[in-house]
Amino acid sequence: MATSAVSRPGGRETRDSVVIRFAGDSGDGMQVTGSQFTLETALAGSDFSTFPDFPAEIRAPTGTTFGVSAFQIHFGGTDVMTPGDSVDVLVAMNPAALTVEMNDLKVGGTVIVDTDAFNERNLKKAGYAKNPLEDDSLARYQVLKFDITKLTAEAVKPHGLSSREAHLCRNMWALGLLLWMYGHERTATIEWLQRKFAKKPVIAAANIAALNAGHAFGETAEMTEHMVGYVVPKAAVQAGRYRTVSGTEGLAWGLVAGMRAAGIEKMVFAGYPITPASALLHTLANLRAYGVVTFQAEDEIAASGAALGASYAGALGVTSSSGPGIALKTEMLGLAIATELPLIVIDSQRAGPSTGMPTKAEQSDLFQAVHGRNADAPLAVLAPTSTADCFDIAIEAVRLATKYMTPVIVLSDGYLAHAAEPWLIPREADLPRFPVTYRTDPEGFHPFLRDRETLARPWVKPGTPQLEHRIGGLERDYDSGHISYDPDNHARMTKARADKIAGIANDTPLQTVSLGDDHGKLAVVGWGSTFGAIHQAVKIARDEGRDVAHIHVRYLSPFPRNLGDLLKRYDRVLVPEMNNGQLVKLLRAEYLVDAEGFSKVTGKPFRVTDIVQRIRGGAPPPAEGSGLGGEAG
Amino acid sequence: MTVTTITDAQLTPKDYASDQEVRWCPGCGDYAILKAVQKACADMGLVRERTVFVSGIGCAARFPYYMSTYGFHTVHGRAPAIATGIKLANPELDVWVMTGDGDGLSIGGNHMLHVLRRNVDLNIILFNNEIYGLTKGQYSPTSRRGTRSPSTPLGSIENPVSACAFALGAGARFVARSIDTLQAHLITTLKRAHAHHGASFVEILQNCVVFNDAVFENVTGKDVAPDAQVVVEHGKPLLFGKNKEKGLRLKPGKLELEIVPAAPDVLVHDETNRPLAQLLAALEPPFPVAMGVLYCNPATSYEREVVVETGGSLDALLNSERTWEVVP
Numbered sequence: 001m002a003t004s005a006v007s008r009p010g011g012r013e014t015r016d017s018v019v020i021r022f023a024g025d026s027g028d029g030m031q032v033t034g035s036q037f038t039l040e041t042a043l044a045g046s047d048f049s050t051f052p053d054f055p056a057e058i059r060a061p062t063g064t065t066f067g068v069s070a071f072q073i074h075f076g077g078t079d080v081m082t083p084g085d086s087v088d089v090l091v092a093m094n095p096a097a098l099t100v101e102m103n104d105l106k107v108g109g110t111v112i113v114d115t116d117a118f119n120e121r122n123l124k125k126a127g128y129a130k131n132p133l134e135d136d137s138l139a140r141y142q143v144l145k146f147d148i149t150k151l152t153a154e155a156v157k158p159h160g161l162s163s164r165e166a167h168l169c170r171n172m173w174a175l176g177l178l179l180w181m182y183g184h185e186r187t188a189t190i191e192w193l194q195r196k197f198a199k200k201p202v203i204a205a206a207n208i209a210a211l212n213a214g215h216a217f218g219e220t221a222e223m224t225e226h227m228v229g230y231v232v233p234k235a236a237v238q239a240g241r242y243r244t245v246s247g248t249e250g251l252a253w254g255l256v257a258g259m260r261a262a263g264i265e266k267m268v269f270a271g272y273p274i275t276p277a278s279a280l281l282h283t284l285a286n287l288r289a290y291g292v293v294t295f296q297a298e299d300e301i302a303a304s305g306a307a308l309g310a311s312y313a314g315a316l317g318v319t320s321s322s323g324p325g326i327a328l329k330t331e332m333l334g335l336a337i338a339t340e341l342p343l344i345v346i347d348s349q350r351a352g353p354s355t356g357m358p359t360k361a362e363q364s365d366l367f368q369a370v371h372g373r374n375a376d377a378p379l380a381v382l383a384p385t386s387t388a389d390c391f392d393i394a395i396e397a398v399r400l401a402t403k404y405m406t407p408v409i410v411l412s413d414g415y416l417a418h419a420a421e422p423w424l425i426p427r428e429a430d431l432p433r434f435p436v437t438y439r440t441d442p443e444g445f446h447p448f449l450r451d452r453e454t455l456a457r458p459w460v461k462p463g464t465p466q467l468e469h470r471i472g473g474l475e476r477d478y479d480s481g482h483i484s485y486d487p488d489n490h491a492r493m494t495k496a497r498a499d500k501i502a503g504i505a506n507d508t509p510l511q512t513v514s515l516g517d518d519h520g521k522l523a524v525v526g527w528g529s530t531f532g533a534i535h536q537a538v539k540i541a542r543d544e545g546r547d548v549a550h551i552h553v554r555y556l557s558p559f560p561r562n563l564g565d566l567l568k569r570y571d572r573v574l575v576p577e578m579n580n581g582q583l584v585k586l587l588r589a590e591y592l593v594d595a596e597g598f599s600k601v602t603g604k605p606f607r608v609t610d611i612v613q614r615i616r617g618g619a620p621p622p623a624e625g626s627g628l629g630g631e632a633g
Numbered sequence: 634m635t636v637t638t639i640t641d642a643q644l645t646p647k648d649y650a651s652d653q654e655v656r657w658c659p660g661c662g663d664y665a666i667l668k669a670v671q672k673a674c675a676d677m678g679l680v681r682e683r684t685v686f687v688s689g690i691g692c693a694a695r696f697p698y699y700m701s702t703y704g705f706h707t708v709h710g711r712a713p714a715i716a717t718g719i720k721l722a723n724p725e726l727d728v729w730v731m732t733g734d735g736d737g738l739s740i741g742g743n744h745m746l747h748v749l750r751r752n753v754d755l756n757i758i759l760f761n762n763e764i765y766g767l768t769k770g771q772y773s774p775t776s777r778r779g780t781r782s783p784s785t786p787l788g789s790i791e792n793p794v795s796a797c798a799f800a801l802g803a804g805a806r807f808v809a810r811s812i813d814t815l816q817a818h819l820i821t822t823l824k825r826a827h828a829h830h831g832a833s834f835v836e837i838l839q840n841c842v843v844f845n846d847a848v849f850e851n852v853t854g855k856d857v858a859p860d861a862q863v864v865v866e867h868g869k870p871l872l873f874g875k876n877k878e879k880g881l882r883l884k885p886g887k888l889e890l891e892i893v894p895a896a897p898d899v900l901v902h903d904e905t906n907r908p909l910a911q912l913l914a915a916l917e918p919p920f921p922v923a924m925g926v927l928y929c930n931p932a933t934s935y936e937r938e939v940v941v942e943t944g945g946s947l948d949a950l951l952n953s954e955r956t957w958e959v960v961p
Binding site: 039042043045188237238239240241242243244253256257260265266268270287288289290291292293295297298299301302303304305306307308309310311312313314315317331332334335339425426427428431461462463464465466467468469470471472473474482483 | 683688697700704705707708716717718721722725743744942944945948956958961
């Protein structure tokens with residue numbers, strides 16, 4: 001895995017892995033810079049994990065701390081499973097970015113700043129009484145001070161840009177410098193700029209000039225002891241064709257793959273704009289050629305209604321939102337459960353309650369997903385563990401929804417939605433197949449006739465002769481499907497609905513142990529996007545000789561059928577979650593295990609060290625810096 | 634509708650009735666509407682398996698259970714959204730939305746606005762009885778000022794919404810009004826609505842015999858009807874009264890209607906004229922209430938403009954943009 005140090009011409013030093021954070025104003029193009037650095041990293045053969053962290057405001061007033069937008073990438077040759085706890089290199093395009101982001105910087109880490117931005121006005125906005133570049137407050141770090149604004153302006157001068165347009169090229173200069181530092185190519189970025197600004201060739205040329213200038217600056221600048229190039233080894237991964245995938249892309253493509261696997265011709269995806277779920281609507285809106293109809297409804301309720309109507313008509317109905325929007329879909333989920341129709345609901349969870357922190361991730365909709373409806377209303381709940389797993393979980397959601405005629409909620413989150421990882425591209429021929437059967441036979445038909453094995457009712461497309469029937473939210477007779485207010489029948493139907501969902505556990509994989517033994521002193525049990533941080537933490541703890549295992553639950557309703565027995569084989573069960581303790585309560589309620597909760601609700605993902613310290617039983621981890629995400633409350 | 638080319642001419646109104654016992658109150662106007670819809674279905678030879686009745690919640694929303702077609706009784710106010718999804722999934726289905734004044738204009742007002750604006754090819758039938766019947770008689774968004782009800786013991790202080798004016802304001806391209814008891818007119822109106830491609834909106838004045846009995850008597854009563862209603866027909870003058878002795882014309886120099894003796898300058902109904910439809914929709918006593926197709930001006934319906942193809946290569950999709958090869 002980890003390769004030994006290699007010397008390169010030019011005196012590059014080797015690093016096993018590196019964490020870089022690009023930070024600037026929300027209008028400085030930091031997300032684009034990070035994405036392009038990610039692409040070049042991928043093409044260089046490193047493994048990586050990214051964490052875009054941006055404010056809810058589209059264009060907050062420039063220079064303010066609440067307008068800071070950041071993109072973090074962790075890349076290297078081995079075991080890159082999280083975006084990284086602490087930062088090796090911080091690129092701070094202004095004082096606000098420096099003050100907000102530098103608490104995560106390692107002692108001895110590198111800060112690259114644009115000196116031009118450290119003027120009196122910006123310093124004041126960022127809350128600096130004195131210029132930190134001129135006192136010893138940054139003495140613990142290696143500070144590389146460049147007048148990026150001026151250097152960019154000089155580089156783009158031949159293209160005749162306005163000073164404002166030239167200013168917007170600063171991010172490409174910084175990107176060029178960083179690409180040089182890590183020995184990455186610029187080809188893909190240049191191609192991307194040419195495509196993006198195809199109709200504005202002057203802007204394209206200027207951005208490329210800035211990119212090249214930043215790169216050349218690294219190559220030709222006087223080498224200080226800090227200004228060195230690095231080489232990061234390639235990752236030893238399975239051979240094959242790779243690409244980057246975000247959670248949003250994974251879900252979108254997984255839904256298409258699931259629809260294909262089920263043999264369904266059309267998907268109707270109905271959504272309503274909401275952060276951070278809108279990205280899925282945008283992605284699917286471009287997939288018309290794959291049988292995808294997207295519908296931007298008038299509200300969240302209509303979105304869920306249109307999706308359910310589509311399922312009723314025999315298509316794959318999908319709706320998507322984030323916590324507050326999912327709340328609005330609740331009544332429609334009840335109808336989907338009552339009428340036993342397939343429906344996929346993607347929840348990109350964010351910090352709440354109410355509007356909360358729209359761009360910050362949380363795992364706090366687990367209760368809402370599992371229990372958040374009136375009456376006894378069970379459904380299936382799944383959670384992907386990584387951006388790549390978003391693809392697989394979407395396929396699984398389609399399989400379960402269509403086989404069991406039930407809504408399935410997929411709990412993604414704001415982190416997974418935007419994060420990206422390398423992905424071994426699957427081949428369509430290798431994907432699962434689970435063709436659905438629409439009922440066409442009138443013999444003995446009634447709409448709630450149950451399959452003996454799955455307890456699912458038949459799926460009938462309107463348009464099918466002789467199967468005309470009426471369904472709805474009123475309770476229906478078990479034996480005929482007609483409206484029934486009979487007390488015993490309601491009890492029987494309530495049980496049938498519960499048994500059907502519980503029975504899904506017989507059709508899903510047994511819970512496995514991701515790392516460690518299937519018994520022992522401590523099991524760390526997680527779900528969703530915390531996989532990487534927990535896995536790394538458990539690995540570190542095991543390397544220290546501790547008896548600890550990592551269990552990650554993808555099936556949250558119903559739980560895997562062996563989960564209770566498995567958990568009882570450990571002395572202690574620790575449940576880290578980005579909420580105030582939800583899975584831990586479900587586990588305690590379901591299995592009477594004495595599980596301990598470990599909450600993080602700062603809107604930022606767990607750091608590996610958070611979990612390692614908790615496993616060690618040490619003091620609580622030190623508070624995170626003054627990052628926006630940490631300012632909850 | 635787009636499916637009328639396939640018809641089933643053999644069926645009678647009875648063939649459109651389900652085997653379920655109808656459970657509206659004796660004397661409810663809904664019976665007459667059910668009868669009219671079944672007759673219209675038979676007249677048009679609708680194919681039962683291609684026809685879907687969708688409803689929300691309320692007395693009117695029980696309608697699908699009594700039809701032998703496909704039926705979906707859904708969530709209060711949301712039938713337009715569900716029906717939109719059905720049309721997006723299968724534009725060939727003949728989809729009807731059965732709603733009421735509370736379902737369609739209060740809890741579901743937003744969906745009604747947008748389904749009309751989008752012009753989804755649906756037949757939307759709004760039963761207006763100016764009351765919440767199924768919840769025992771509270772005032773509704775169409776109840777007149779002063780309506781006494783369990784929730785307005787001193788009389789309602791709210792201004793009612795006019796269903797047809799709302800529909801026109803939302804951009805509906807087919808708006809009509811009829812009455813539960815006016816069977817022949819109702820059946821004709823339903824057939825016109827069905828023939829219209831796009832969202833067709835039909836308001837039916839419907840008597841709630843238990844909680845709001847005779848609320849429309851000032852319009853529908855046998856004695857007053859000739860003077861209290863103007864039945865509009867495209868290309869015909871807007872005449873009313875026992876002997877068609879009265880007419881409507883534009884008040885000179887003003888954008889409003891006035892009643893005049895039948896004379897050459899009486900307005901001729903033009904159902905493609907939206908401003909005229911707005912004037913007609915807003916008429917209320919002492920003016921005659923307008924019945925018939927107030928507005929009909931078709932345009933391409935929403936689901937017909939949706940572009941979707943199948944068969945795109947998933948491998949091509951997954952390999953789009955930058956990829957890289959890792960060799961063993």
